[in-house]
Amino acid sequence: MPDQLIYAMEVTLNGLMAGVLYALVALGFVLIFKASGIFNYAQGVMALFAAMTLVGIMDGQVPFSHMINAIFGTQVHHFGWHVPALLAILLTVGVMVLLAWAVQQFVMRHLVNQEPIILFMATIGLAYFLEGLSDLMWGSEIKKLDVGLPQGINDAIDQVTFGWFGYGFFIDNLDLVATVVAALLVIALMVFNQYTKEGRALRAVADDHQAALSVGISLSFIWVLVWSVAGFVALVAGIMWGTKSGVQFSLSLIALKALPVLMLGGFTSIPGAIVGGLIIGVGEKLFEFSLGPMLGGATENWFAYVLALVFLVFRPQGLFGEKIIERV
Amino acid sequence: MDEGYITADGRQIGGVVMEMKNITLRFGGVVAIENISFDIREGEIRAIIGPNGAGKSSMLNIISGFYVPSEGEVWFHGAKRPQMRPYEVARQGIARTFQNIALFEGMSVLDNVMTGRLTQMKSGLLAQALWKGKAEAEETANREVAEKIIDFLEIQSIRKTPVGRLPYGLKKRVELARALAAEPKLLLLDEPMAGMNVEEKEDMSRFILDVNDEFGTTIALIEHDMGVVMDLSDRVVVMDYGKKIGDGTPDEVRNNQDVIDAYLGVSHD
Numbered sequence A: 001m002p003d004q005l006i007y008a009m010e011v012t013l014n015g016l017m018a019g020v021l022y023a024l025v026a027l028g029f030v031l032i033f034k035a036s037g038i039f040n041y042a043q044g045v046m047a048l049f050a051a052m053t054l055v056g057i058m059d060g061q062v063p064f065s066h067m068i069n070a071i072f073g074t075q076v077h078h079f080g081w082h083v084p085a086l087l088a089i090l091l092t093v094g095v096m097v098l099l100a101w102a103v104q105q106f107v108m109r110h111l112v113n114q115e116p117i118i119l120f121m122a123t124i125g126l127a128y129f130l131e132g133l134s135d136l137m138w139g140s141e142i143k144k145l146d147v148g149l150p151q152g153i154n155d156a157i158d159q160v161t162f163g164w165f166g167y168g169f170f171i172d173n174l175d176l177v178a179t180v181v182a183a184l185l186v187i188a189l190m191v192f193n194q195y196t197k198e199g200r201a202l203r204a205v206a207d208d209h210q211a212a213l214s215v216g217i218s219l220s221f222i223w224v225l226v227w228s229v230a231g232f233v234a235l236v237a238g239i240m241w242g243t244k245s246g247v248q249f250s251l252s253l254i255a256l257k258a259l260p261v262l263m264l265g266g267f268t269s270i271p272g273a274i275v276g277g278l279i280i281g282v283g284e285k286l287f288e289f290s291l292g293p294m295l296g297g298a299t300e301n302w303f304a305y306v307l308a309l310v311f312l313v314f315r316p317q318g319l320f321g322e323k324i325i326e327r328v
Numbered sequence B: 001m002d003e004g005y006i007t008a009d010g011r012q013i014g015g016v017v018m019e020m021k022n023i024t025l026r027f028g029g030v031v032a033i034e035n036i037s038f039d040i041r042e043g044e045i046r047a048i049i050g051p052n053g054a055g056k057s058s059m060l061n062i063i064s065g066f067y068v069p070s071e072g073e074v075w076f077h078g079a080k081r082p083q084m085r086p087y088e089v090a091r092q093g094i095a096r097t098f099q100n101i102a103l104f105e106g107m108s109v110l111d112n113v114m115t116g117r118l119t120q121m122k123s124g125l126l127a128q129a130l131w132k133g134k135a136e137a138e139e140t141a142n143r144e145v146a147e148k149i150i151d152f153l154e155i156q157s158i159r160k161t162p163v164g165r166l167p168y169g170l171k172k173r174v175e176l177a178r179a180l181a182a183e184p185k186l187l188l189l190d191e192p193m194a195g196m197n198v199e200e201k202e203d204m205s206r207f208i209l210d211v212n213d214e215f216g217t218t219i220a221l222i223e224h225d226m227g228v229v230m231d232l233s234d235r236v237v238v239m240d241y242g243k244k245i246g247d248g249t250p251d252e253v254r255n256n257q258d259v260i261d262a263y264l265g266v267s268h269d
Helices: A003-036 A043-058 A065-072 A085-106 A116-138 A155-165 A173-195 A197-207 A209-214 A219-245 A249-265 A270-290 A303-314 B056-063 B086-091 B109-115 B125-130 B132-152 B168-181 B198-215 B226-232 B250-254 B257-264
Strands: B016-027 B030-041 B045-049 B071-076 B094-096 B186-190 B218-223 B235-240 B243-248
Touching: A003 A043, A003 A173, A003 A197, A003 A219, A003 A249, A003 A270, A043 A085, A043 A116, A043 A219, A043 A249, A085 A219, A116 A249, A173 A197, A173 A219, A173 A270, A197 A209, A197 A219, A197 B109, A209 A219, A209 B086, A219 A249, A249 A270, A249 A303, A270 A303, B016 B056, B030 B056, B030 B071, B030 B218, B030 B235, B030 B243, B045 B056, B045 B198, B045 B226, B056 B186, B056 B218, B086 B094, B094 B168, B109 B132, B109 B168, B132 B168, B132 B198, B168 B186, B168 B198, B198 B218, B198 B226, B218 B226, B226 B250, B235 B250, B235 B257, B243 B250, B243 B257
Parallel strands: B045 B218, B045 B235, B094 B186, B186 B218
Antiparallel strands: B016 B030, B016 B071, B235 B243
């Protein structure tokens, strides 16, 4: 087999796995958009906030320690204990649910029946608020996140592919874990959506608020539920990205990478978010591999956005989005 | 408590299910409903009629919790109802349809009817995920009720069709099916015949009578088409400009001078 083809295969595999991580972030957007028509600009910051909280809890950091010290002249920074990863994750899920409740109670509840653009503006506000809050609670320095996920080259794949092609593929263990987790998450979400009564209620709310009320569905309950699930997805994305590149402000910018994914997959489709993520992941890696050298490299920075632009022109509803039909 | 009455066609009507006491509704300076009282009895078909803008829909919205009355009390099953949100009212067993049809357009007919069963489903989220057997049995039971209602309203052939593709008349019927799926103690129909042709109106009238007959459902409906209502209902409330101008059997109402004036106009000389 020619070397180029083998390299291309490796690049494709790596692209697929990068795509899974994009899809994870996009998934959070889709969940909220589907149920409430809100484009949640804060989704990326929610991932940052979740990862920060997780690290903070694991390290036994005192929340708001800078503020407490400044006001009371104390010197508290750490409780002096370490929380095991699993327990810390559960506690962080609790914090995300609390956040979801607060968002509904203090922001969204007061904006019922407002224009989408107003709700969008509210989520921009929420993003900056959350950004400040996570700084205030846990400090702004770059943190290392280690919940015990394996990292580094996967030896088994390396050896097997070396046996086959005489060239060992470099596949990161973390990417493999992320793929499995994302697959499980998507299956769980689909089952929830299709087969539980809350899922049915959620689809009902997404379709028609008034009708949902008339069959006994509490809108606020459903919205807290949706924001909680989105918070949970943000936590998963935060763990994966945070483990990969450290927990820092730039984590919130992965939300920008989710935008082209949504353009491709459609804003209302869970499978769309996955397929969109994979296409972007593979597309940008293969493009860089094949045409990158001719274009001076660094095509990964813009490829996704150009692809999204092409989609906007020719298929604005995305691959899986509901068809836009305007009746006149 | 009194014992009800016997209708012209010989059905026994029971005690009071819902009582509206001195209801007034204002929107800013506009008085939509002014000091209206009436009751709805178990097993009867009760109509609220009146010309456009009389406040009929507002009254229905008060019963179903979408509007909160400015003054007055709502009594349900002999107890004063505290201020409730629409979904809480629905959970009490009051189902409704809408004048402009509010269905889940993206879902199939069956799924729409199944949402009507949501108030009847008890298994929690965890139980559904972990204790599959019990949740499944519940789902099956609910499915049976839904299918029975689908058969009853003769919409079997479109069970799997997305509601968005159905013609208007069928949508109205699906909406009725969804409301019935909740096995309501009180069924509210907001202009069930609006926008229908004669044949569809006859079908809908038949279904309303059959529902009342077969399930013994108490029905309150709004309509501005006098003819249909008079054939259908046991007792009629007539509203005009937010006031009650008549209340009684169709015959009594038909001969009420105020009602005749409201519908035919009155000369001012």
